[in-house]
Amino acid sequence: xxxxxxxxxxxxxxxxxxxxxxxxxxxxxxxxxxxxxxxxxxxxxxxxxxxxxxxxxxxxxxxxxxxxxxxxxxxxxxxxxxxxxxxxxxxxxxxxxxxxxxxxxxxxxxxxxxxxxxxxxxxxxxxxxxxxxxxxxxxxxxxxxxxxxxxxxxxxxxxxxxxxxxxxxxxxxxxxxxxxxxxxxxxxxxxxxxxxxx
Numbered sequence: 417x418x419x420x421x422x423x424x425x426x427x428x429x430x431x432x433x434x435x436x437x438x439x440x441x442x443x444x445x446x447x448x449x450x451x452x453x454x455x456x457x458x459x460x461x462x463x464x465x466x467x468x469x470x471x472x473x474x475x476x477x478x479x480x481x482x483x484x485x486x487x488x489x490x491x492x493x494x495x496x497x498x499x500x501x502x503x504x505x506x507x508x509x510x511x512x513x514x515x516x517x518x519x520x521x522x523x524x525x526x527x528x529x530x531x532x533x534x535x536x537x538x539x540x541x542x543x544x545x546x547x548x549x550x551x552x553x554x555x556x557x558x559x560x561x562x563x564x565x566x567x568x569x570x571x572x573x574x575x576x577x578x579x580x581x582x583x584x585x586x587x588x589x590x591x592x593x594x595x596x597x598x599x600x601x602x603x604x605x606x607x608x609x610x611x612x613x614x
Contacts, residue, residue, distance in 0.1 A: 428462060454478055458485045466499070471509040477501035504556060516572065524612060525552040526569040530581040532558040537580040541590065550612050570595055576612065 429448070436446060454463050461481030468476055479499025486494040510516055525545055529538045535558045545552040553574070555565045562579070569577050579591040579600075590608040593600035603611065 425461075432462060454480065458482045460484060462497075464499070466501070468509045468513075471505075471512060473505050473508055473512075475502075476505045476509055507556065511568070511571070522551050523553045523572065523574045524550055525576045525578055526565070526572075526574045527552055527554050527578045528562060528565045528580075529555050529558040529560070530562065530579065534580055534582070534585055537585050538578075541578055541580060544609065545612070548609055548612075550609070566593075566595075578608070 433448065437443075452463060452465065454465075459480040460483040463480030464478060465475040466477035467474070477499055479497065481495070481497050483493065483495040486496055527538050527542050527545070529535050538554060542552050542554045555568065566577060575594065575596055577593045577595060579593065581591070583589075584591055584602070588605045589602050590605055591600055591602050592608055592611055601611070
């Protein structure tokens with residue numbers, strides 16, 4: 417038992433908890449979890465995860481101490497601590513908690529992604545819109561259902577949605593939906609821009 421009490425990990429953990437207290441960080445803002453584990457094996461010390469209160473999707477970031485990782489790419493060992501955020505989860509958490517101010521949105525067109533296979537078609541439309549100074553946004557998840565993408569556009573008050581499905585890709589057309597009037601049109605690829613210039 418004495419060996420366990422004097423072990424280096426416990427000393428480090430105790431020092432970190434004392435430092436958090438000395439920095440005046442509220443105890444409600446962190447939690448010690450001895451069972452926490454991360455999927456990468458280069459960590460050599462303390463690990464941590466970052467969560468947002470009220471968000472149902474789990475952690476939005478994580479990291480820890482790694483003493484040997486930089487040494488794999490350099491000629492000397494450089495102990496370090498690092499972390500990273502999951503962009504998709506951050507966006508989802510912000511959307512879930514209504515942190516996007518609707519009145520600051522300038523996006524005119526949401527370009528949906530019908531499937532991962534048609535992602536390039538959607539990117540091509542984004543490029544054309546951007547070249548013509550039309551504010552656009554590409555939906556971030558190529559695996560999301562179309563219903564979810566349309567709800568996202570509705571919530572952000574984006575007036576137009578562009579859809580490029582298998583039929584559109586085959587016929588070289590673009591379907592444009594006006595979310596205010598709920599009308600949609602299938603337009604030739606070389607003509608759809610005119611709709612946004614009206």
